[in-house]
Amino acid sequence: MTKFYEVRRRDGAARTGKLSVEENYIQTPLMLRVDTISKKKGELEVFNVENPNFDDLSSEEAWDAPRGVVLLPEVHPLFTKVKEAPMFADFFVLSFASNMLNSPRDFVRRVIDARNAIPPDVALWVPAIATAENAALMFYMGVDIIDDTNAVLKGCQGIYLMEEGEVRLNELDELPCNCRVCTSLSINALKQKNSKERASLLAKHNTLVLDKEVKKARACIRAGNLREYVEMRVRSSPFLTAVLRILDSEEEAYFERRTPVARNCIMMANTMESLKRTEVKRFASRVLERYEPPARKILLILPCSARKPYSTSPSHTRFIDAIAGYRGQIHELILTSPLGVVPRELEAVYPAAFYNIPVTGYWDAEEREWVSSCLRAYLERKMKNYDVVVAHLSGAYSEICALVAEDLGIEIAYTCEANEGTTSKEALNRLKERVAGLCDDKRRLSGFEMKMSMIKAMADFQFGPGAGRQLLGEEEEGGERLKINGKFPSFKLSSKGDVLARIVPEYGLLTLTVKGARRIEDLLSSYVVEIGDFAPKGSILAPGVVNAGEQIRVNDEVVFRGEKVFGVGRAKMSGWEMVESQKGMAVQVREVEEIE
Ligand SMILES: [Zn+2]
Structure with a gap:
């Protein structure tokens, strides 16, 4: 002590x-x-x-x-x-x-x-x-x-x-x-x-x-x-x-237990060692373990862009334009170093919207190997989700994709010729024609659908599979009118006038209100901090923590529960640290509700 x-x-x-x-x-x-x-x-x-x-x-x-x-x-x-x-x-x-x-x-x-x-x-x-x-x-x-x-x-x-x-x-x-x-x-x-x-x-x-x-x-x-x-x-x-x-x-485990889930600064991946960062490995494993792609017919693999989130970049604006009429049947997956694969719905999370790499067109062997392994693992697990794969890639991206496809025996339709840029007119036309040929009818992606799938994916990514579906409620029931306001990517989800969750682009996180947290309470067990018999104001200090989820990391969105209160806030130390520490701020409180 x-x-x-x-x-x-x-x-x-x-x-x-x-x-x-x-x-x-x-x-x-x-x-x-x-x-x-x-x-x-x-x-x-x-x-x-x-x-x-x-x-x-x-x-x-x-x-x-x-x-x-x-x-x-x-x-x-x-x-x-x-x-x-x-x-x-x-x-x-x-x-x-x-x-x-x-x-x-x-x-x-x-x-x-x-x-x-x-x-x-x-x-x-x-x-x-x-x-x-x-x-x-x-x-x-x-x-x-x-x-x-x-x-x-x-x-x-x-x-x-x-x-x-x-x-x-x-x-x-x-x-x-x-x-x-x-x-x-x-x-x-x-x-x-x-x-x-x-x-x-x-x-x-x-x-x-x-x-x-x-x-x-x-x-x-x-x-x-x-x-x-x-x-x-x-x-x-x-x-x-x-x-x-x-x-x-x-010492992966040592650093995994201590690395924040989000930061408000850009991660520079300039060296070979950057591929081995906890943030990179964690992102790749969460895409596999926690992310569930939306039900769409076509998987479209795209290259990354310098500007983040990708969809705000000039190249992605063009890709999206080319597939606009059919986007409701296409699932977009972005191939990138060092993160591997980034599903479109996760483009605003940390570190997907927060990294920078030197772009030279040259990929070294270790980088290829790592990115290939991410794509391979993704396709192995999620291929059953799709009928067909289209790759709009050139250069090393395309080579990586071809090798993985061959390994797995998957057929991929390529829409760029050798030595053709992905944003060239010819390539974009070919992309447009190809997806039109694969889809029987046009189906656009509505703004609401896009926002829903983003919030759902971010909730799963942060809290675990199922959290997104439960937060949004079963769409099939259709009894409830959800609203999503705000400008990309600062979306705000509400139901009957009550805000449930917000995307905070500065950290690449989804934050919950007490009302939002209540909806997924049973799924949040890994992110619960149990506190003593008191009502916290601005923060919860470590001695006030009775127990905390092992998975909680710095900047994680957490729920806290005590005899008197229920609330939401942001973790300022890892869950295990909250339990073992006698000093320091454990949770920054955002909203608290008294239990009657
Ligand atoms: Zn000196």
Whole structure:
């Protein structure tokens, strides 16, 4: 349990938080200054759990400053005891952290095992190994505190640190930095200083570079783009690139439990590692597990567009124009990297409307393999839904589609000739003729139908299969008049004047009102937060949570239920974290209703 530390925001396993020290708040991720720790004793207290005062740590008494406990090595019996017999501490200090540098795998193991062994609401301090090069990656993994020990030591060794690595001072001809040390003197003046002064100046520069990196990482976590920053940062070192690749391939579950379901920023997929992101894998699996295509005769596969949502792009406007007369019989599926396949109804969700990729026409083998596997899995599961498949694709898109079709023995009608652009007049005419030939009569897609299928698909995608149908009510019964207002994609669903749900394009989410949530209450079990006997106002804090669905992630739309109230809101931490935490905001309340 923690008293002086609180996690504020989460971006994957990374967090920002605040540590209260002598009536001040310091932000995490934090770089501690080694000299201040030793000078100002009493600010932070660090205990070694093997010392005779170990019992003190199991009681809440005499705890008036941030308290840290040294996390013993994994082989020590007390390592796993930390969670079983909670210690009252605000942070844990990873022992023998320098062992992490033995191999990328050790680096991964030490941090992930430590983070898994301690409660989610305490901070983790990895001492003495931070550099400007590895700091962002450590924060990405869930480390909250580092220090400048290594930066100072390197200074004493005549080593000049930079964000992209280190260099010996005597190898430099000028100082490639604008910090207050490097702008105050020339490199020759620095080289001519006596060794003690030179070491101190270098240490100061090294610490400033590290501190700047910590500030940058904090800004990225707040903006929700630390992953992109880490992909860029690890490039300078094979060791750190290996760490990221091991995390992506071996620690999927660790990151899945911690990654938000939506963000209000664009996801940049610029590297090979972007294909392995939790957001990408989660999207692909939800399309397969939770999405049910509308009953239409023709499956039309289209290429993606730079502008999102796709249907607002010039190319998609033309595709839609070409098939307009028959759109009521066509289901549109967009082929794209790195998301694989995006059904038209899901084009506004996160991350389908929130990603950007470099477009060159060249697809590397791994990208082809991943996108092919998504298309293959989709067709294997949903092909029974359609009578016929049409592909309006060119270049690599078309090659991927052809290979998958051959694998599965599916016949596909192609409407673009080799080397023909998908928006060329000829290709668009061919598309139009082809769908006309396949359909006996014209059937347009009404605006209402389009909006209904979008809300239905988004509800299923977010809450699980069946949620959409239940939210909209059985159309067959036809007793109820639903209304959908708003401009694409900000649709608002209402019944008899009561709003049920809204699409929030800024996050790519569907939000529910209490009335909407009531309609699908029985299907929402995975997204329920049970709270104690109180009526929340603006937010629900972690100690008020009795239980919460395992599947809940940051920014998920949740329902909360207590003895007195029923309401809807947005999750600010994962469900498991709500249960395990003693501090922090669990749910931001949107609407609450008292139970009579
Ligand atoms: Zn400098």
